[in-house]
Amino acid sequence: MKKTKPAKEENLKGTFVSVMSVGVIIIVMWVVVYYMYVAR
Amino acid sequence: MHLHKYEKIWLIFGIASLVVFLSVVGISAFSHGHTPAGGMDTIDPKKVNETAPFDNPGVTQLDDDTYQVAIVAMAFSYTAPELKVPAGKEIIFKVTSTDVVHSFTIDNTKVNMMVVPGQITTKSYTFDKPGKYLILCNEYCGSGHHFMSTEIEVY
Amino acid sequence: MIAAQDRKLALWNIGVAYIAFLIGTLCGLLQVFIRNDALQLPSWLDYYQILTAHGVLLALIFTTYFIFGFFVTGMSKSLGSFGPKVLLYSWIGFWVTTIGTVMATVMIISGEASVLYTFYAPLKASGWYYVGLALVIVGTWISSFALVGHYVVWRKAHKGELSPLFAFMTITTIIMWIIACLGVVATVLFQYIPWAFGWVDTINVELSRSLFWYFGHPLVYFWLLPAYMAWYVIVPKLLGVKVFSDSLARLAFVLFILFSIPVGFHHQLTEPGISNFWKFLQVVLTFMVIIPSLLTAFSMFGTFERAGRKNGGQGLFGWFTKLPWKDVRFTSIFVAMAFFIPGGAGGIINASFQLNEVVHNTMWIVGHFHITVGTPVAMTFMGLTFWLVPYLTGRKFSKVMQKLGFIQIITWTIGMLLMSTSQHILGLLGAPRRTAYTGYNNHPSALEWFDGILTNHVTMAVGGSILFLSAMLLIYIVVMTMFLSPKAELEADFVEFPMADSDKEHTPKFLENWWIWIGIAFALIIIAYAIPLYGMIHHAPPGSEGFKTW
Numbered sequence: 218m219k220k221t222k223p224a225k226e227e228n229l230k231g232t233f234v235s236v237m238s239v240g241v242i243i244i245v246m247w248v249v250v251y252y253m254y255v256a257r
Numbered sequence: 258m259h260l261h262k263y264e265k266i267w268l269i270f271g272i273a274s275l276v277v278f279l280s281v282v283g284i285s286a287f288s289h290g291h292t293p294a295g296g297m298d299t300i301d302p303k304k305v306n307e308t309a310p311f312d313n314p315g316v317t318q319l320d321d322d323t324y325q326v327a328i329v330a331m332a333f334s335y336t337a338p339e340l341k342v343p344a345g346k347e348i349i350f351k352v353t354s355t356d357v358v359h360s361f362t363i364d365n366t367k368v369n370m371m372v373v374p375g376q377i378t379t380k381s382y383t384f385d386k387p388g389k390y391l392i393l394c395n396e397y398c399g400s401g402h403h404f405m406s407t408e409i410e411v412y
Numbered sequence: 413m414i415a416a417q418d419r420k421l422a423l424w425n426i427g428v429a430y431i432a433f434l435i436g437t438l439c440g441l442l443q444v445f446i447r448n449d450a451l452q453l454p455s456w457l458d459y460y461q462i463l464t465a466h467g468v469l470l471a472l473i474f475t476t477y478f479i480f481g482f483f484v485t486g487m488s489k490s491l492g493s494f495g496p497k498v499l500l501y502s503w504i505g506f507w508v509t510t511i512g513t514v515m516a517t518v519m520i521i522s523g524e525a526s527v528l529y530t531f532y533a534p535l536k537a538s539g540w541y542y543v544g545l546a547l548v549i550v551g552t553w554i555s556s557f558a559l560v561g562h563y564v565v566w567r568k569a570h571k572g573e574l575s576p577l578f579a580f581m582t583i584t585t586i587i588m589w590i591i592a593c594l595g596v597v598a599t600v601l602f603q604y605i606p607w608a609f610g611w612v613d614t615i616n617v618e619l620s621r622s623l624f625w626y627f628g629h630p631l632v633y634f635w636l637l638p639a640y641m642a643w644y645v646i647v648p649k650l651l652g653v654k655v656f657s658d659s660l661a662r663l664a665f666v667l668f669i670l671f672s673i674p675v676g677f678h679h680q681l682t683e684p685g686i687s688n689f690w691k692f693l694q695v696v697l698t699f700m701v702i703i704p705s706l707l708t709a710f711s712m713f714g715t716f717e718r719a720g721r722k723n724g725g726q727g728l729f730g731w732f733t734k735l736p737w738k739d740v741r742f743t744s745i746f747v748a749m750a751f752f753i754p755g756g757a758g759g760i761i762n763a764s765f766q767l768n769e770v771v772h773n774t775m776w777i778v779g780h781f782h783i784t785v786g787t788p789v790a791m792t793f794m795g796l797t798f799w800l801v802p803y804l805t806g807r808k809f810s811k812v813m814q815k816l817g818f819i820q821i822i823t824w825t826i827g828m829l830l831m832s833t834s835q836h837i838l839g840l841l842g843a844p845r846r847t848a849y850t851g852y853n854n855h856p857s858a859l860e861w862f863d864g865i866l867t868n869h870v871t872m873a874v875g876g877s878i879l880f881l882s883a884m885l886l887i888y889i890v891v892m893t894m895f896l897s898p899k900a901e902l903e904a905d906f907v908e909f910p911m912a913d914s915d916k917e918h919t920p921k922f923l924e925n926w927w928i929w930i931g932i933a934f935a936l937i938i939i940a941y942a943i944p945l946y947g948m949i950h951h952a953p954p955g956s957e958g959f960k961t962w
Contacts, residue, residue, distance in 0.1 A: 226261055228721065231728050232713040233263040239709055240270055243757040247278060250761045253840060254770050257367045258659040258920065264710045271706040275699045275760075282765040283692065293766045295691070296684045299953035332961045356959045358532050358617070360682075360773060364842045364857045369769040371683035374534060374617055375953035378684040391855045395773035395844035397528055399535070399961025400458060403850035 294370035296379035305329055305355045316342055319349070328352045330359040330372045333401035335392065340409040344384045352378045357398050363409060364391040371396060384411040413906070415493035418484060419804045421502055423894070425481035426801060428510060429474050430890045436469035437883035444831070444876030448862075449849045459848035460526045460962060467529035468520065471635075471785060472548065473513050478793050479638045480506075480555055483582050485800060486641075487559055489909050490576040491566040498562045505555030512547025515540055526962040528846065530628070531604070533620045536958025539608035546600045549593050556586045574924055577658060577914040578645050584665040585637040587926060588630055591933060592673055595626030607958060614955025618685035619948045625676030626941065633672040633701075635785050637665070639792040642745060643712055646796070648912035650742045651719035651735065655914035656711040662923045664704035664711075669929045671701035674940035681768040690944040691765065697940060698763040705756055712749060740817040741910070744795030747825055752788035758836070759784065773846070776839025779832040787828050791821060794886060801890060802907040807897040809907050816889055823882035830866075831875030838867050 394405035445451035525537035720731020
């Protein structure tokens with residue numbers, strides 16, 4: 218299972234920012250509909 | 258199976274968000290009673306009109322703060338004389354069908370109930386604002402499906 | 413190039429897929445015009461008939477045939493040419509599915525089956541409609557077992573070796589599909605057919621709905637997983653890199669075997685007959701199936717960043733500009749993925765227990781599946797079509813075709829943005845789905861729905877019309893690359909099957925021990941379904957007679 222990797226991990230900063238933006242989109246959409254539910 | 262550091266953070270963040278979503282809806286549902294429409298009561302779909310409460314459809318006051326509304330859905334209408342209920346009181350809707358699957362959906366509210374023959378769907382709801390609310394069927398039930406609607410007046 | 417016989421099989425599958433696509437999208441065009449009162453159908457044709465045809469032909473037929481065309485090509489490419497038995501059974505499966513498709517379509521056209529593709533009892537279609545649907549499923553099983561047979565032969569010849577990623581993913585999808593179909597086969601064979609032909613008088617409605625949705629949710633993963641296969645295996649090759657992580661790709665796929673099936677109740681959250689406990693349990697399981705998609709999101713962006721940096725991209729997002737945007741095979745799939753972000757987020761909302769009451773059976777749901785199956789899946793298939801068809805026919809994919817391909821995906825994107833945004837907003841306002849044009853006696857709320865900037869009568873129709881033009885352009889590209897484009901003669905003119913390399917030396921072997929995953933899958937299914945289904949049978953109300961309300 219364990220993989221011997223070079224000590225330095227590759228640069229995936231852009232990937233990280235991108236997926237976190239996806240996460241934010243998910244949360245924002247969910248919260249909007251949640252509030253619509255509560256308001257009804 | 259090697260996971261990049263960022264991938265670990267992303268997965269933890271993602272899964273934590275899902276847990277939060279589930280907790281919010283779970284707590285709201287099970288400890289504040291905000292469960293979706295449902296119910297386990299059954300009924301003979303051929304004897305709806307002779308089975309209480311559907312033998313006398315419409316609004317019944319149960320006590321000071323609670324009203325029951327019994328509705329029979331059929332292609333392509335709802336059997337319920339004049340629906341008038343007060344705002345600020347708990348209204349318990351009970352709906353069943355004599356033929357195919359329908360819905361009983363009150364526009365702009367949380368009342369969005371599937372109506373399945375043989376079953377009684379129950380939903381409790383309290384209207385905040387008076388007005389005339391549109392009721393419609395949002396489950397396809399035949400060629401006249403789009404004409405299946407009525408109104409409820411909240412005073 | 414793969415063997416001629418395998419190519420023929422794949423091409424026939426893709427051919428039928430696009431015939432269904434042609435008729436299905438035409439039905440879609442008619443629908444948007446009826447819904448805004450711009451079109452009156454002749455008396456012998458009905459809105460719900462067209463809606464049934466649209467759903468069946470696009471969601472079931474186009475997808476299934478295309479998927480098998482893709483699987484056949486990829487399995488032949490990665491495991492070698494099909495043997496005579498594999499070919500024979502693949503063709504039997506193809507014809508059984510085709511006979512079923514024709515039967516179901518004839519019943520829809522003759523007005524005997526305006527029950528939509530979900531065919532909820534006790535709406536009662538002609539028994540032959542259900543027989544047709546059953547044959548469609550049985551045919552896919554035969555084709556599936558043919559591919560499994562091909563895979564087993566390879567495994568025996570390569571003892572102790574992990575299979576190529578494409579084959580692994582194909583087998584994963586097939587295992588999920590076969591388990592999922594058990595539900596619909598059970599209800600159609602033992603409930604609908606005896607009832608529709610009058611051998612029994614009544615049907616247990618709630619049981620039939622639950623068995624349908626046991627199948628109905630993994631059905632959407634049956635569409636999505638082949639798209640994911642393209643994302644994992646094809647896209648890296650187009651970008652000039654290897655698969656981001658072989659083991660994580662395989663892990664994501666086995667998670668789909670486990671969690672895509674015991675979740676069907678999240679389509680039944682607002683109905684009676686299932687207690688809140690079982691509904692919520694399946695909501696939790698539904699949230700588990702989001703995790704492999706989270707893994708996939710990371711792998712995709714990781715692939716892009718790795719490729720972009722390799723091509724000299726600098727800084728946080730410099731890699732983004734270094735991607736091969738002028739390659740329609742890539743750009744189409746990239747757009748498909750982008751659509752899946754709001755699509756997937758919307759799916760989380762739909763499955764969130766009581767939040768479902770806001771959106772259930774509203775236009776939101778229509779918008780939702782147009783930005784899940786209608787774009788992420790369909791546009792991935794379009795992106796595959798651009799090379800798959802010329803690869804199989806040995807014809808050229810010219811510069812002109814590439815340009816047309818771009819126009820096609822751009823128009824699909826614009827049309828879908830307009831239509832699906834409008835549908836999502838209409839749904840949140842309360843407008844119902846699966847409903848012909850109506851003003852509900854000019855009720856003020858109903859009039860309000862169609863008063864917005866994006867939700868007026870015109871937006872959805874404009875979107876739908878652009879989509880139809882895009883679909884016709886695609887049909888043109890398919891016909892050209894299938895029959896008319898010049899044959900490739902020079903080495904450089906041949907279109908390749910872009911299959912990325914995948915480093916599997918660090919991938920744990922147990923991932924390919926199918927019995928583990930099938931065992932856990934059945935355990936989860938039993939946990940999620942055994943008791944509620946037992947209750948539906950044991951405490952069943954008197955059954956329902958059939959109704960033909962159209």
